[in-house]
Amino acid sequence: MARSQSTKRPTRIQREKTREILEAALDVFSERGFRGSTIDMIATRAGLSKPNILYYFDSKEAIHKALLDELLKTWLAPLYALDEAGEPIEEICGYVAQKLKMTQKFPRESKLFANEILQGAPHVLPELQGELRDLVTLKAGVVSGWIKAGKIADIDPMHLFFSIWATTQHYADFDIQVRAVMRDVNDPFASAGPFLDNMYRKLLNPAS
Amino acid sequence: MARSQSTKRPTRIQREKTREILEAALDVFSERGFRGSTIDMIATRAGLSKPNILYYFDSKEAIHKALLDELLKTWLAPLYALDEAGEPIEEICGYVAQKLKMTQKFPRESKLFANEILQGAPHVLPELQGELRDLVTLKAGVVSGWIKAGKIADIDPMHLFFSIWATTQHYADFDIQVRAVMRDVNDPFASAGPFLDNMYRKLLNPAS
DNA sequence: GTCTATATCGAGATAGAC
DNA sequence: GTCTATCTCGATATAGAC
Numbered sequence: 001m002a003r004s005q006s007t008k009r010p011t012r013i014q015r016e017k018t019r020e021i022l023e024a025a026l027d028v029f030s031e032r033g034f035r036g037s038t039i040d041m042i043a044t045r046a047g048l049s050k051p052n053i054l055y056y057f058d059s060k061e062a063i064h065k066a067l068l069d070e071l072l073k074t075w076l077a078p079l080y081a082l083d084e085a086g087e088p089i090e091e092i093c094g095y096v097a098q099k100l101k102m103t104q105k106f107p108r109e110s111k112l113f114a115n116e117i118l119q120g121a122p123h124v125l126p127e128l129q130g131e132l133r134d135l136v137t138l139k140a141g142v143v144s145g146w147i148k149a150g151k152i153a154d155i156d157p158m159h160l161f162f163s164i165w166a167t168t169q170h171y172a173d174f175d176i177q178v179r180a181v182m183r184d185v186n187d188p189f190a191s192a193g194p195f196l197d198n199m200y201r202k203l204l205n206p207a208s
Numbered sequence: 209m210a211r212s213q214s215t216k217r218p219t220r221i222q223r224e225k226t227r228e229i230l231e232a233a234l235d236v237f238s239e240r241g242f243r244g245s246t247i248d249m250i251a252t253r254a255g256l257s258k259p260n261i262l263y264y265f266d267s268k269e270a271i272h273k274a275l276l277d278e279l280l281k282t283w284l285a286p287l288y289a290l291d292e293a294g295e296p297i298e299e300i301c302g303y304v305a306q307k308l309k310m311t312q313k314f315p316r317e318s319k320l321f322a323n324e325i326l327q328g329a330p331h332v333l334p335e336l337q338g339e340l341r342d343l344v345t346l347k348a349g350v351v352s353g354w355i356k357a358g359k360i361a362d363i364d365p366m367h368l369f370f371s372i373w374a375t376t377q378h379y380a381d382f383d384i385q386v387r388a389v390m391r392d393v394n395d396p397f398a399s400a401g402p403f404l405d406n407m408y409r410k411l412l413n414p415a416s
Numbered sequence: 417g418t419c420t421a422t423a424t425c426g427a428g429a430t431a432g433a434c
Numbered sequence: 435g436t437c438t439a440t441c442t443c444g445a446t447a448t449a450g451a452c
Binding site for chain 2: 427428429
Binding site for chain 1: 239240241242243244319322323325326327328329333336337340341344345361363364366367368369370371373374375377378379381382384385386388389390391399400403404406407410411413416
């Protein structure tokens with residue numbers, strides 16, 4: 001039988017090992033980037049041998065691609081959830097809070113994604129130009145509707161999303177710098193939450 | 209004579225070639241990261257041969273370090289310029305504008321720095337924990353003074369700086385994503401400027 | 417399915433001619 | 435100072451025993 005990649009019905013053990021490899025690979029790739037990582041590092045962290053890794057995945061690139069595909073599915077979920085029928089400011093501030101929570105809970109995923117984009121998105125450019133663009137265009141329309149209805153201040157919806165992504169993911173992607181500056185604060189996320197909530201409430205307040 | 213690195217008086221030609229190599233290296237490193245770049249790529253872009261590069265620099269790492277050292281000097285200049293005696297809101301919004309302008313003018317430097325931090329700052333961690341931390345602590349004190357004097361709203365100064373860095377550098381570091389989303393906008397920076405200026409004026413307004 | 421051993425290749429760095 | 439040719443090493447991927 002060929003590689004498990006082409007197997008129709010993976011056994012429970014196969015699924016578990018695949019999961020363990022992806023888990024180890026996420027550690028390594030997020031810390032060192034794709035080219036800075038070696039299969040040996042992944043193998044060591046997964047407690048397997050190098051050829052054994054290549055029994056489950058066709059190549060180093062295949063592992064990387066699998067991680068990115070999985071990531072994109074969950075990464076956009078909070079934005080999909082932005083609800084036109086909800087209370088505008090609570091919807092957007094709720095989105096900010098959820099994005100920050102995801103960043104705190106999944107810093108490795110955030111770094112993996114940042115690395116990919118920084119290198120020019122060689123693996124996910126089509127998804128950015130397709131699914132992401134469509135989703136952002138759709139939700140920017142929702143925000144524009146709120147603005148026209150006078151429910152929030154008049155701001156550029158796209159830049160609103162960019163600023164939310166930038167400010168939240170910063171705490172994972174640049175954590176070394178954040179920690180270097182806030183040396184004696186052990187949880188930067190704790191104070192980042194209220195800061196960002198306050199910032200976006202002021203930005204969106206229709207009265208100002 | 210040994211490597212030019214140890215030469216006391218580099219000739220004009222030596223300085224020019226060194227500059228050309230650094231210029232080419234900045235291109236390559238910012239696009240592909242340190243490990244994704246090869247000396248051959250740098251050589252080709254500089255119009256030189258591989259061994260010739262290694263005549264001017266001891267190693268690939270030495271080129272990278274030279275770029276980072278040079279970068280740090282100019283990167284912090286705008287923050288140093290934040291003036292306690294100035295008008296608070298204009299000082300901070302001026303800093304935002306300058307940071308955005310620097311990001312627009314030096315996107316390669318921004319990406320080089322982002323790559324370095326994302327990988328855990330292997331080369332500049334001491335500078336982050338030293339010079340950067342000291343500078344930010346100092347300027348956070350200035351901002352705190354403005355808050356106590358009632359000149360700006362009560363916000364966390366450190367998170368203010370983080371948000372400024374994140375929102376401005378985002379347009380260089382994640383430019384592929386920004387361009388994918390804003391497909392038919394040819395200059396995202398043009399609209400980002402007013403958006404950020406408005407955002408920080410609202411955030412800092414002491415009346416709210 | 418999992419290992420040891422190995423083929424192969426790319427890239428950093430050096431030797432030595434010019 | 436600059437080149438061609440080469441050494442060397444590390445890493446991906448494969449062969450083949452168990």
